[in-house]
Amino acid sequence: MPTSIKDECAIVGIGQTEFSKFSGRSELQVTLECVEAAIADAGIERSDIDGMVTLSIDGSDEIAVMRGLGSQELKFFSRVPHGIGGAMSLVHQAVMAISSGMCKTVLGYRALNGCSGNQPKASAVGGPLSTDQVHWGWYNPYGFSDPTSWVAMFTQRYMHEYGATAESLAEIALTMRKHAVNNPNAMFYDKPITSEDYFNSPFIAEPLRFYDCCMEADGGAAFVITSTERAKDLPHAPAVVRGVAQGAAADQEVMTSFYRDSITHLPEYDLVAKQCYEQSGLSADDIDAAVLYDAFTSIVLYQLESFGFCKRGEAHDFVKGGTLGLDGRLPCNTNGGQLSEAHLQGINGITEAVRIIRGTSVNQPKKNDHVLATSGFGVPSSAMILGQSR
Amino acid sequence: MLTSIKDECAIVGIGMTEISKNSGRSELQLAAECVSAAIKDAGLKPHDIDGLTGFTLDHVDEIEVARTVGIPELKMMSRMPHGGGAPMSLVQQAVMAVSTGMCKAVVGYRAMNGRSGARYSEGVADGPETTDAISWGWYMPYGLLTPACWVAMHTQRYMHEYGATDEALAEIAVAQRDFASRNPNALFYGRPITMDDYYNAPYIVEPLKLYDCCIETDGGAAFVITSAERAKDLPHTPAMVRSAAQGAAFDQEVMTSFYRDCITTLPEYDLVAKQCYEQSGLGPDDLDAAIIYDAFTPIVLFQLESFGFCKHGEGHEWVKGGTLGPDGRLPTNTHGGLLSEGYIHGINGLAEGVRLIRGTSVNQPKKNIENVLVTSGASMPTSAIIIGK
Amino acid sequence: MSAKTETAPSAPQRMRPVVGHDNREWWDHINEGQLTIQKCKECGTLRHPPRPMCWKCQSLEAEHMPASGKGIVYSFVVIHKPVIPGYEYPLAVAVVELEEGTRIVSNVVGIEAGDVKIGMPVKVSIEAVDETLTLPLFRPAS
Ligand SMILES: [Zn+2]
Numbered sequence: 001m002p003t004s005i006k007d008e009c010a011i012v013g014i015g016q017t018e019f020s021k022f023s024g025r026s027e028l029q030v031t032l033e034c035v036e037a038a039i040a041d042a043g044i045e046r047s048d049i050d051g052m053v054t055l056s057i058d059g060s061d062e063i064a065v066m067r068g069l070g071s072q073e074l075k076f077f078s079r080v081p082h083g084i085g086g087a088m089s090l091v092h093q094a095v096m097a098i099s100s101g102m103c104k105t106v107l108g109y110r111a112l113n114g115c116s117g118n119q120p121k122a123s124a125v126g127g128p129l130s131t132d133q134v135h136w137g138w139y140n141p142y143g144f145s146d147p148t149s150w151v152a153m154f155t156q157r158y159m160h161e162y163g164a165t166a167e168s169l170a171e172i173a174l175t176m177r178k179h180a181v182n183n184p185n186a187m188f189y190d191k192p193i194t195s196e197d198y199f200n201s202p203f204i205a206e207p208l209r210f211y212d213c214c215m216e217a218d219g220g221a222a223f224v225i226t227s228t229e230r231a232k233d234l235p236h237a238p239a240v241v242r243g244v245a246q247g248a249a250a251d252q253e254v255m256t257s258f259y260r261d262s263i264t265h266l267p268e269y270d271l272v273a274k275q276c277y278e279q280s281g282l283s284a285d286d287i288d289a290a291v292l293y294d295a296f297t298s299i300v301l302y303q304l305e306s307f308g309f310c311k312r313g314e315a316h317d318f319v320k321g322g323t324l325g326l327d328g329r330l331p332c333n334t335n336g337g338q339l340s341e342a343h344l345q346g347i348n349g350i351t352e353a354v355r356i357i358r359g360t361s362v363n364q365p366k367k368n369d370h371v372l373a374t375s376g377f378g379v380p381s382s383a384m385i386l387g388q389s390r
Numbered sequence: 391m392l393t394s395i396k397d398e399c400a401i402v403g404i405g406m407t408e409i410s411k412n413s414g415r416s417e418l419q420l421a422a423e424c425v426s427a428a429i430k431d432a433g434l435k436p437h438d439i440d441g442l443t444g445f446t447l448d449h450v451d452e453i454e455v456a457r458t459v460g461i462p463e464l465k466m467m468s469r470m471p472h473g474g475g476a477p478m479s480l481v482q483q484a485v486m487a488v489s490t491g492m493c494k495a496v497v498g499y500r501a502m503n504g505r506s507g508a509r510y511s512e513g514v515a516d517g518p519e520t521t522d523a524i525s526w527g528w529y530m531p532y533g534l535l536t537p538a539c540w541v542a543m544h545t546q547r548y549m550h551e552y553g554a555t556d557e558a559l560a561e562i563a564v565a566q567r568d569f570a571s572r573n574p575n576a577l578f579y580g581r582p583i584t585m586d587d588y589y590n591a592p593y594i595v596e597p598l599k600l601y602d603c604c605i606e607t608d609g610g611a612a613f614v615i616t617s618a619e620r621a622k623d624l625p626h627t628p629a630m631v632r633s634a635a636q637g638a639a640f641d642q643e644v645m646t647s648f649y650r651d652c653i654t655t656l657p658e659y660d661l662v663a664k665q666c667y668e669q670s671g672l673g674p675d676d677l678d679a680a681i682i683y684d685a686f687t688p689i690v691l692f693q694l695e696s697f698g699f700c701k702h703g704e705g706h707e708w709v710k711g712g713t714l715g716p717d718g719r720l721p722t723n724t725h726g727g728l729l730s731e732g733y734i735h736g737i738n739g740l741a742e743g744v745r746l747i748r749g750t751s752v753n754q755p756k757k758n759i760e761n762v763l764v765t766s767g768a769s770m771p772t773s774a775i776i777i778g779k
Numbered sequence: 780m781s782a783k784t785e786t787a788p789s790a791p792q793r794m795r796p797v798v799g800h801d802n803r804e805w806w807d808h809i810n811e812g813q814l815t816i817q818k819c820k821e822c823g824t825l826r827h828p829p830r831p832m833c834w835k836c837q838s839l840e841a842e843h844m845p846a847s848g849k850g851i852v853y854s855f856v857v858i859h860k861p862v863i864p865g866y867e868y869p870l871a872v873a874v875v876e877l878e879e880g881t882r883i884v885s886n887v888v889g890i891e892a893g894d895v896k897i898g899m900p901v902k903v904s905i906e907a908v909d910e911t912l913t914l915p916l917f918r919p920a921s
Contacts, residue, residue, distance in 0.1 A: 005490050008391055028521050056446050056469045063642045063771060064521035073661050074638040077771060078483065079446050079469045093468060096486040101392045101669075102635070129507070129799045130449035131418050137797025138828050141914055142886045143866035145794065149856045153874060157854035160897045206857035206869075227391065245492070248464040252453045258874040259827070259882050263854065271463055279491075380453055380467055416800035419831035419839070426837050436837070460834040 004279045008099040010231040010238030010389065011091070013042025013224035014351040019187050019342035022116040023218035031060040031111040032068040034220035039069075042224040043235040044105065049224070051076030051106035053093045055086045055345070058110055065109065076103040080246075082254060084295065084376025087346030088384045092244045094225045104226060110347040111220025132254070139256060148213055148296065150255040150378060152205040155298040158264045159207060164301070164316035166207065170198045172297040173211045173339060175324045180336025183362045187217060188340040212297040217342035221351050228389070239357040239386040242282060242370065245275030248380035255378040264313070269306030269374075272383045276372070277308075280385050284308035287385070288367040289356050290330055291349040292374050294337040299377035300324075307372060307383075331365035349373045357386050394669045398489040400621035400628030401481070401777060403432025403614035404741040409577050409732030412506040413608035421450040421501035422458040424610035428497060429459070432614040433625040439614070441466035441496035443483040445476050445735065450501055466493045472644055474685055474767020475658075477736030478775045482634035484615035494616060500737040501610030509606050522644070529646060537685065538603050540645035542595040544769060545688040548654045549597060554706035556597060559687040560588040563601040563729060565714045566684060570726025573752045577607055578730045602687040607732035611741050629747040629777040632761065633669035637661035638771035645769045654703070659696030662765075662774045667698075670776050672761060674698040677776070679746050679755060680720055681739040681764040684727040689768035690714075697763060697774075716755055724753040736766050743777055791864030792909050802829045804843055814903045814915050815843035816881050827881040848903030849920065850877040857892045871895045875917050889918040 015037025017023070017030050039046055046069045052062040056079040066074060076097040080089035087110070094106035139145060158164055177193050180186035193211060201210035231238035249267035251260050260267070277283055284307055292303045301315035309330060310318035324332035335341040335352040342348060353373040355361040374383040392398070405427025407413070407420050429436055439461045442452035446469040456464055466487040470476035480498030487493040534540065548554055567583045570576035583601060591600035621628035639657035641650050650657070667673055674697055682690050691705030699720060700708040714722035725731040725742035732738060743764040745751040761778040798806050805828075808815045817829040821838035832839055855873035862868055871892035876882050887895050888904070900920040907913045 005492070056471075059520035059522075061471065061521045061525075061644075063638055063644065064525075066638060066640075066642060070640075072640045073657075074636070074771070075661070075665060076482075076636055077471065077638060078479070079471050081451070081467055081469050089467070092466070092492070096466075096490045096492060099391050100395050100486045100489045102395070102482065102486060129416075129797065131451050131454040132449075133797045134418075134799055134802065135451075135454075135828075137795070137802075139884055140794035141796050141908075141912065142872050142884060143793070143858060143863060143870045144856075144872040144884060145863065146858070146861060148860075149858050149872060152856040152858075153854050153872070156856060157874075157897065160854070202859065203857070204860045206859070229391075246464070246466055248453050248456060248467060250462045251457060252464075254451075254453070256884070258854070258884060263874075267463075271465070275465060380464065416831060418801060422832040422837075423839070426832065454830070457834055458830050458832045459837060460832075 005095050005099050005244065006242055006279050007228055007240050009095045009225055010228045010240045011223050011225045011354050011386065012231045012234045012236060012238055013038045014354045015041055016221040016348065016351050017219050019185060019217045019219035019344065021218065023113055027111050027113050027117065028060045028064055030220040031065060031109055034111060034222040035065060035069065035107060035109050038107065038222035038224050041236065044224065046070060047072065048105050049107045050074060051094065051097050051103035053078050053080065053090050053106060053108050055079060055083060055110055056081045057083050060111065076106065082379040084293065084345045085379035085381040087349060087375040088244060088373060088382035089246050089375065091225065091241060091350065091384050092246050092382055095241055095244050098225065098227055106225050107222060108225065109220065109222035110345060112345065113218045114343060115216040115218050135253060147255065148208055149205040151296045151299060152208045153258065154263055154378065156207055158298065158301065161264050162313040162316060168301065168316035168319050169212050169297040170195055171319050172300050172324065173198055176294060176333050176337040176339040178325065179334050179363050180340030183336050183341060186336040186341040187215060188336060208296060214295045214338040214343040217344060219342055219344055221344055221347040223350050223354065237358050238389045239354040240389050242385040242387045243276035243279035244384035245272045245279065246380065246382045247271035247275065252380060257378060265305060266302055266378065268381050269303055272381055273307045276383050276385050282370060282385060287330070287370050287372045289334065289365040290332045290372040291353045292332055293346050293349065293376050294333055294339050295343055295376065297339065302377065303374055326363055326365060334361045334363035334365065346375045353386050357388060392489060395485050395489050395634065396632055396669055397618055397630050399485045399615050399631045400618050401613050401615050401631065401744050402621045402624045402626060402628050403428040403434065404744050405431055406575065406611045406738060406741055407609045409575060409607045409609040409734065411607065413503055417501045417503050417507065418450050418454055418458060420610035421455050421499055424501060424612040425455055425497055425499050426459045428612040428614050434495060434614065436460040437462050439495050439497050440464060441484065441487045441493035443468045443470065443480045443496060443498045445469060445500055446471045447473050448500060455499065466496060472770040474683060474735060475770040475772040476766060477740060478634060478764060478766045478773035479636050481615065481631060481775045482636055482773060485631050485634050488615060488617055496615050497612055499610065499612035500735045502734065503608045504733055505606045505608050525643060537645060538595045538598055540769065541686045541689060542598045543648060544653050545597055548688060548691065551654050552703040552706060558691065558706035558709050559602050560585055561709050562687040562690050562714065563588050566723050566727040566729040569724050569753050570730030573726050573731060576726040576731040577605055578726065598686060604685045604728040604733045607734065609732055609734050611734045611737035613740055613744065627748045627779065629744045630779065632672060632776040632778050633666040634775045635662045635665035635669065636771065636773045637665065642771060647769055655695065656692050656769060658772050659693055662772055663697045666774050666776050672776060677761050677763045678757060678759045679724065679762050680722045681743045681762065682722050683736055683739065683765045683767050684723055684729050685733065685767060687729065692768055693765055716753055721755040724751045740764055747777055747779055793865045793912060795912065801831050805829050808843055809905060809915055810913050812905050814846045814848050814905065816846045816879055817841050818844045825879060825881050827883055846877055846879055850875045850901055852887065852895060852897055852899045852901060853882060854897060855887065855895050873917065875901055886916050888916050
């Protein structure tokens with residue numbers, strides 16, 4: 001029995017559509033487009049795909065994708081829960097399936113008309129009484145029903161306990177935007193912002209301002225993953241999975257884990273980090289670049305601390321002075337992130353992490369031996385470390 | 391890298407609530423009770439569990455289960471799609487997680503107020519524009535709304551092509567009820583039916599009569615899986631997982647794969663059977679008993695054929711004369727099945743499969759039970775496992 | 780005489796709590812004017828939101844004990860956007876830590892949203908926010 005999945009599998013293909021406010025087509029079509037692109041990029045046949053995985057909230061069933069691809073059979077399929085927390089869980093599922101011999105090549109995908117379409121709302125009512133509905137029922141009556149406000153609740157306390165200020169958040173917002181300005185596929189391509197723009201922007205939910213928040217988008221992204229052995233015969237430099245993990249921690253809620261002793265760190269991120277480092281034998285010092293889930297600026301701070309780039313409570317100082325920029329200690333979200341490339345619920349983090357390993361990011365960091373990619377905040381989460389083929 | 395998961399893991403705990411028409415409590419409580427019971431049955435504590443897997447259809451999030459039963463952290467969470475096709479996928483998930491070192495012990499669960507809450511017989515309803523909703527849109531306007539309708543469509547053609555009659559279906563319905571009548575946890579405990587009862591029952595959707603259809607029930611069921619190594623130290627005879635496979639086949643729909651050349655076999659079952667036999671190195675002759683997903687009687691025939699107990703088109707003959715009974719070639723659904731024990735989406739069947747390996751079924755066959763097949767729902771992406779001593 | 784009755788266009792209302800098996804008793808107490816905390820009958824652990832099993836001892840037996848209603852603001856937000864019908868903005872929402880140790884989310888009212896502070900003492904005020912909904916709100920404790 002393997003004790004770690006280190007280096008067993010590699011991401012060999014990536015694909016995505018354009019990111020926009022209005023895709024003008026069905027989510028299934030967007031899915032099929034990015035899936036086709038990923039398969040072509042991997043240099044494999046459609047019939048080589050014998051497993052598929054997506055998020056439980058995705059609107060396109062794997063059997064609909066199968067039919068689109070003309071697939072004869074699938075030996076593995078699954079869904080991972082908790083939306084934004086699930087992006088790297090797709091890799092987790094695929095790695096488990098391949099390295100336990102269940103299938104050979106897995107396609108992961110996620111596409112959404114997140115801006116133009118009818119997205120399922122957290123406040124959804126009607127239907128059978130799910131634990132999820134009961135959960136939202138504790139918050140909706142108070143008008144506390146928007147992701148920005150939930151994240152702001154954590155952020156307020158973080159700032160209070162650690163003396164963090166909006167300066168750190170501005171640093172993150174401006175860095176991500178700077179990266180997006182160079183990325184033709186970003187929604188904010190060529191649309192820079194200044195520090196004044198940041199501080200003059202209105203509050204959405206105090207202490208979070210307009211530029212602390214990502215923008216919803218339409219689009220899709222997909223990846224193909226197979227055994228490292230097989231990856232050697234494929235066209236691109238394989239992005240080898242050194243570690244990949246999921247985590248939910250004690251007293252975990254979805255976005256509202258306010259009942260723990262401390263809400264200024266998230267133990268689910270600690271748990272995910274611990275597993276990634278244990279599996280890979282690496283530490284924060286070995287990570288050259290990162291794609292951190294940044295639907296909101298402040299959540300980057302939590303992740304930097306959990307993944308050990310600085311001590312707890314110190315990330316707001318750590319990020320100052322260009323740390324997350326191309327010449328900083330940890331080039332971060334070189335695609336512009338969820339904040340400024342597009343909010344694709346983190347799936348575009350997988351494609352960018354692979355590009356960094358391949359050396360093909362539009363903002364390519366100088367060093368790219370190991371890249372960390374993480375998933376959403378405040379929910380059961382996931383992360384992976386990719387590395388170069390040896 | 392593993393080439394097969396054969397015998398890497400074992401099912402070491404099972405737990406169930408009572409099965410009823412009205413549980414009188416939340417689905418979360420049902421889930422918490424059966425998960426807690428499964429952990430206890432395994433001789434473990436909540437903090438020994440580090441993975442949870444369930445159904446996309448379940449209304450109870452795994453994090454609610456974790457908090458409620460006191461599982462402090464989870465390293466693997468997943469949801470398996472397609473309702474009745476999902477149950478053995480949960481086993482596959484658990485085996486993958488344990489055999490790749492992701493987790494030490496994983497619990498799979500399903501809890502539902504399937505009778506007193508939302509009922510599947512009420513049909514499918516409108517929703518957002520998902521591929522799933524679009525798929526249902528081809529059938530809803532015509533009133534083809536419920537599982538019984540969809541299964542009847544396959545059945546009608548099966549009977550036509552192979553000359554099957556409702557005698558074969560009656561055989562299955564009566565055999566399952568016979569088992570259930572001796573199972574105190576079955577909804578139909580102490581209530582056998584006769585062939586006459588079967589034939590005199592009204593049609594639900596022709597050619598399916600009342601007793602061809604499972605009951606809708608409230609209840610919960612769960613299981614615990616850990617490594618074969620660790621299982622040695624736990625109280626019960628481990629049910630070794632010899633194989634666990636999923637399958638979706640060409641032109642697959644959920645319940646409405648009517649567009650294939652042939653609709654009297656289901657290639658997803660063929661695919662799952664092939665993998666189960668490959669992983670385990672076993673064949674149908676090695677299987678001593680089975681838990682065959684039986685939401686409706688005719689789908690048992692499809693599965694017996696795909697899993698190679700008889701040829702395609704011959705299932706309806708093969709089942710006659712008590713083949714599936716306690717002394718037959720393949721004692722099947724010794725708990726009474728979904729038809730007569732209760733409908734907990736096949737996880738109750740898994741619990742019975744484990745009992746057969748342990749030798750503790752209320753209808754334990756006299757012969758030695760070395761290997762048991764457990765399957766999942768028909769006419770959708772599906773899954774199956776083989777467990778053994 | 781016309782039998783026709785005029786119905787005023789209904790004012791937008793707050794979203795409703797979702798009430799089921801596991802929290803009905805808690806909401807019943809609110810409707811009777813009492814804030815309560817669920818307590819394990821076996822080991823005494825307090826928990827909020829209410830859930831059916833004790834995470835410490837797995838007991839299914841629980842009762843609801845009256846809470847003092849006193850607490851402090853543990854964290855808070857002031858919401859400006861999006862504007863949802865039925866609420867007034869800027870809207871203050873807080874995580875309140877009750878003196879018994881459990882936390883609860885609610886609105887802080889009776890104070891300018893901008894004046895809410897972490898650590899501020901507050902007290903529960905159970906109020907009918909419209910004809911059919913009663914909520915535990917929190918006001919500054921004088
Ligand atoms: Zn207790």
